[in-house]
Amino acid sequence: MSSIEDRSADQRLALRSAATKLHQEFEGIFGTETIERFLATSYDQFAGSARVATFLPLLAERFARQRLTALARVEGKASDGLPTVLFLCVHNAGRSQMALGWFNHLASGRAVAWSGGSEPGKEVNPSAVLAMAEIGIDIAQEFPKPWTDEIVQAADVVITMGCGDACPLFPGTRYADWELADPAGQDVEAVRPIRDEIERRVRHLLDSLGVAPAR
Numbered sequence: 001m002s003s004i005e006d007r008s009a010d011q012r013l014a015l016r017s018a019a020t021k022l023h024q025e026f027e028g029i030f031g032t033e034t035i036e037r038f039l040a041t042s043y044d045q046f047a048g049s050a051r052v053a054t055f056l057p058l059l060a061e062r063f064a065r066q067r068l069t070a071l072a073r074v075e076g077k078a079s080d081g082l083p084t085v086l087f088l089c090v091h092n093a094g095r096s097q098m099a100l101g102w103f104n105h106l107a108s109g110r111a112v113a114w115s116g117g118s119e120p121g122k123e124v125n126p127s128a129v130l131a132m133a134e135i136g137i138d139i140a141q142e143f144p145k146p147w148t149d150e151i152v153q154a155a156d157v158v159i160t161m162g163c164g165d166a167c168p169l170f171p172g173t174r175y176a177d178w179e180l181a182d183p184a185g186q187d188v189e190a191v192r193p194i195r196d197e198i199e200r201r202v203r204h205l206l207d208s209l210g211v212a213p214a215r
Contacts, residue, residue: 029072160178
């Protein structure tokens, strides 16, 4: 089983710091073994991507936090009561990242959104980043990540975008498939209409959740 101790000295130091933060956040909810296991396995999810090697401990901390939050909800140990949506596509680099950006912008903290991919890419699509920046939404700090069982099970709604049979199905979860053009390999001009269609759909989704989209 993967553990923090399997890393280099610098990585161990960074991961120990991340583990301390997570212990403080999840005190009384999860024990040391669970927190460190999730942190180590989250690290492994990104270890093969050279582009993010410098930021691996930070990415592992962010992803482990998301997974632990989801697990706490699934197990009934903690919940903020906010509706939660998961956006899934293949590479978690374009459509699902733009949807996440729109959702967070329009929900303004009154609902929660996550995103993931069946085959996560190495970086968020630069054209998607630029297209979103044009309308004042920054997704440059996001990163492609996989979905995990606890994240899918914790979602009230799962929106799929072209991942087909690879998208996970769990009983009791509301699913919807959005047929959208794939922005992979497209320039900003081609991505803009995809961005705008995603905005329309996210606004409709928020309405269905009883969350009035921010102006």
